[in-house]
Amino acid sequence: MNKDTFTIGFMLFALFFGAGNLIYPPTLGIDAGTAYWTAIIGFIITGVGLPILAVTAISFVKNDARELSDHVHPLFGLIFTSIIYLAIAPFFGIPRAATVAYEMSIEPFTNESSPIPLFIFTVIFFVLVFLFSINPSKMVDQIGQYLTPILLIAIIGLSIGSFLTLDTALTTPTEKYQNGPFFTGFMEGYLTMDAIAALAFGILVVNAFKERGITTRNALVKSTLKAGAIAGISLIVVYSSLGWIGSKMAINGEFTNGGEILSRAASIIFGNFGTLLLGCIVILACFTTSIGLVVASGEFFSKTTKIPYKWVILTVTILSFLIANQGLNTIINYSVPVLVFIYPITIVLILLTFLDRLFGGAKAVYRGAVLLTAVFSLYDGLTAFGFKLQAMTKYMEVLPFFSLGLGWVVPAIVGGLIGLFVDKWRS
CATH class of the missing domain: 1.20.1740.10 (Amino acid/polyamine transporter I)
Structure with a gap:
């Protein structure tokens, strides 16, 4: 170096x-x-x-x-x-x-x-x-x-x-x-x-x-x-x-x-x-x-x-x-829900960039993975902001890793696989 x-x-x-x-x-x-x-x-x-x-x-x-x-x-x-x-x-x-x-x-x-x-x-x-x-x-x-x-x-x-x-x-x-x-x-x-x-x-x-x-x-x-x-x-x-x-x-x-x-x-x-x-x-x-x-x-x-x-x-x-x-406390209180929402989407985009060659850069894969990630991370973000979403919570709780704050992981994978299937079907 x-x-x-x-x-x-x-x-x-x-x-x-x-x-x-x-x-x-x-x-x-x-x-x-x-x-x-x-x-x-x-x-x-x-x-x-x-x-x-x-x-x-x-x-x-x-x-x-x-x-x-x-x-x-x-x-x-x-x-x-x-x-x-x-x-x-x-x-x-x-x-x-x-x-x-x-x-x-x-x-x-x-x-x-x-x-x-x-x-x-x-x-x-x-x-x-x-x-x-x-x-x-x-x-x-x-x-x-x-x-x-x-x-x-x-x-x-x-x-x-x-x-x-x-x-x-x-x-x-x-x-x-x-x-x-x-x-x-x-x-x-x-x-x-x-x-x-x-x-x-x-x-x-x-x-x-x-x-x-x-x-x-x-x-x-x-x-x-x-x-x-x-x-x-x-x-x-x-x-x-x-x-x-x-x-x-x-x-x-x-x-x-x-x-x-x-x-x-x-x-x-x-x-x-x-x-x-x-x-x-x-x-x-x-x-x-x-x-x-x-x-x-x-x-x-x-x-x-x-x-x-x-x-x-x-x-x-x-x-x-x-x-x-x-003040610091006000900034932290408002930043956490936003970070909980955008972080999973960011992680998925970063990982897809490295996996891009495996699926030929198909946009359907990106769209499927990001869409489902966004849906579930939005729920986490709203919950962190203090919204009570009890009607949705009982369905979210069945997701793997939900209790760990990673309920978006499996939906992201499923969304990517659906996108890959759609891309292959179109071609």
Whole structure:
């Protein structure tokens, strides 16, 4: 591997490693207890494996993530890809990153319930994000060569301190991790948003390699896999470390989110310096992710609407700023149902991209698999939003894996097989 591959791989790691990646592994660790390693493996599959597959899938196409969903129908491709970019950028992903950065780096030092500190912080945060996002071609070097090494050093420092300092025994798993901790961890991986964010980040990786003279499809796929491996290994190490910190914190009080767990752990390990160190980690992680999301969504919507790139990223930044000031809990409450709905569809599209040659790229296969997946994931999304669908629930409960939150799996397979049958029948 050459220097460019490492630079792009580290950029990809930094883009993935944002708000959700910080706050969910510690929560998993403290809840899973003695079932930690089983749970974290499930988390890694959806939090690392799927995103790397998604980035690689983008290297198969010529332009962006829309081409993957265009296999179903061009109109579906436009709508679904737009929903993905809106979800990971101005509506959920970027605002969540900004509010997590504030709550874990600034709020511990304010002792105020006033919204003014958050307002001032987000003004500064988003002005800097906008300035870094104006020139996408420089982003790779800015993040890959400078910001990511600082971020990794800070995380390594916190992790080493935790292994040397936190030596309490693991506790009994909470109720949701007592049965099927692997699948619970698998579902928790959804909340990082990384599999859908990867559809946006993938084109940034591909373009970065193209700018360095790699243009053939096979070379792009191989280079993307290598960069993905670097990012993936880094993420696995970091997730495992953060989750392990959480698993050791159960006797140190009750916590409402992963941010509180890490803040308390950092304080125990390093005192006030630990709080500052964690603040550095959080701000860098959320800042780099926000830049990547602004750039990716800006390039997509600029290409789609023909509006100049700088006006698109200005709009995305302003929307993100306004939503960030609604607070972290509000953002999380509204994002979970949307993620529960779009994640299964995204997973199916990614897997079909790799299986495409087996069924000759038949659109009927894509349509059948995605249609049935969407029907059942919509039910899950509405349920997560709080709708009572008791009339449907008794039928849904008979589906394999329904209790694990994976009731869409068998319908997706059946839909794909029906599509394959229809395609063969037509021909």
